[in-house]
Amino acid sequence: MATILAIETSCDETAAAVVSHRQVLSSVVASQIDLHSRYGGVVPELASREHLLTIGDTVKEALLTSQLGWTDIDAVATTCAPGLVGALLVGMSVGKALSMVHQKPFLGTHHLEGHIYAAYLEHMDLQPPFLCLLVSGGHTSLIRVDGCGQYSVLGKTRDDAAGEAFDKVARLLELGYPGGPIIDRLAQQGNPRAFRLPEGNISLPEGGYHPYDASFSGLKTAVLRLVERLKSEGVDPLPLADIAASFQDAVVRALTKRAVRSAQDQDLPAIVLGGGVAANSGLRRTLSETAAAHGICVNVPSLKLCTANAAMVACAASDHIAHGHRSSLDLGVYSRLPLERVSELY
Ligand code: KG4
Numbered sequence: 001m002a003t004i005l006a007i008e009t010s011c012d013e014t015a016a017a018v019v020s021h022r023q024v025l026s027s028v029v030a031s032q033i034d035l036h037s038r039y040g041g042v043v044p045e046l047a048s049r050e051h052l053l054t055i056g057d058t059v060k061e062a063l064l065t066s067q068l069g070w071t072d073i074d075a076v077a078t079t080c081a082p083g084l085v086g087a088l089l090v091g092m093s094v095g096k097a098l099s100m101v102h103q104k105p106f107l108g109t110h111h112l113e114g115h116i117y118a119a120y121l122e123h124m125d126l127q128p129p130f131l132c133l134l135v136s137g138g139h140t141s142l143i144r145v146d147g148c149g150q151y152s153v154l155g156k157t158r159d160d161a162a163g164e165a166f167d168k169v170a171r172l173l174e175l176g177y178p179g180g181p182i183i184d185r186l187a188q189q190g191n192p193r194a195f196r197l198p199e200g201n202i203s204l205p206e207g208g209y210h211p212y213d214a215s216f217s218g219l220k221t222a223v224l225r226l227v228e229r230l231k232s233e234g235v236d237p238l239p240l241a242d243i244a245a246s247f248q249d250a251v252v253r254a255l256t257k258r259a260v261r262s263a264q265d266q267d268l269p270a271i272v273l274g275g276g277v278a279a280n281s282g283l284r285r286t287l288s289e290t291a292a293a294h295g296i297c298v299n300v301p302s303l304k305l306c307t308a309n310a311a312m313v314a315c316a317a318s319d320h321i322a323h324g325h326r327s328s329l330d331l332g333v334y335s336r337l338p339l340e341r342v343s344e345l346y
Pocket of ligand 1: 011019135136137138139162163164166167179180184275276277278280281305306307308
């Protein structure tokens with residue numbers, strides 16, 4: 001397998017990594033959370049400018065830490081979709097320039113494919129087919145993985161991503177940004193049965209519910225209505241830990257139920273958890289326990305591989321290189337690109 005230098009700038013983390021034979025030789029992540037937290041969310045223009053300032057040092061540090069030189073690098077890979085266009089452009093411009101200067105093949109990589117491949121970095125014996133529950137700030141999908149570039153999206157959110165729901169609920173409870181880790185911590189002191197909140201079922205015209213799709217926007221509104229009701233009843237202070245625990249429990253139940261059901265229906269032996277919300281302690285525990293009860297194994301990533309990083313991008317790219325794939329230097333960036341269309345990048 002090839003040795004890849006990869007760059008990731010799709011949102012608010014500037015990241016570079018060197019990965020060889022699925023071994024992470026270096027992985028550097030410069031987070032912009034402090035910059036964006038004062039605005040309560042990612043400001044796209046600020047993200048692009050910050051990537052510009054940090055990308056040079058981040059790539060240099062990744063190469064230095066790997067103790068390799070450019071002669072050891074087989075290819076350069078960069079996330080080209082999906083993400084913030086201005087942010088993606090910074091990484092893509094640097095990646096293409098490095099590939100031209102050092103005369104290395106170039107690969108544009110799909111960010112969500114990277115999240116799937118993070119699992120291979122820690123579970124060397126993992127083999128497709130498996131189910132990936134990908135839950136981040138921008139995406140919530142159940143993906144059947146049959147091999148490199150072979151993905152079928154079985155289910156998804158119809159509106160807000162799970163991470164977006166965590167961030168929005170944290171904002172309405174005035175807890176800070178990013179909301180996921182704050183709610184996760186607070187929920188540990190609360191009662192998840194304190195308030196019954198909806199699991200985001202999607203009704204079907206013929207009756208019943210969609211087995212895999214979910215809605216998290218209604219759940220966020222339910223929390224808003226709950227807060228309004230408690231305030232109108234004069235409840236002060238608000239039982240924030242109980243609200244956080246009840247909200248997190250509803251999200252975890254919704255995700256776990258759909259993931260286990262789709263793995264069972266598709267006869268898949270393993271579920272891989274990926275994306276920023278994979279760091280959630282409730283989801284990690286409940287999904288692992290419920291799946292194990294049904295004889296399904298769960299691969300939970302270490303915390304450093306849950307959020308955006310370039311090691312997962314390098315890992316995906318090395319498999320594409322092994323399949324003879326290369327990208328053109330004319331490749332653009334895409335704010336959205338369905339995972340099923342990943343082959344169009346090569
Ligand atoms: O994958 P990621 O780093 O960025 C995207 O590509 O979106 O995910 C960030 C999301 C944010 O919405 C953040 O609130 C959420 O992941 N998150 C969590 C936790 N840690 C991060 N959500 C729930 N529990 C956590 N512990």
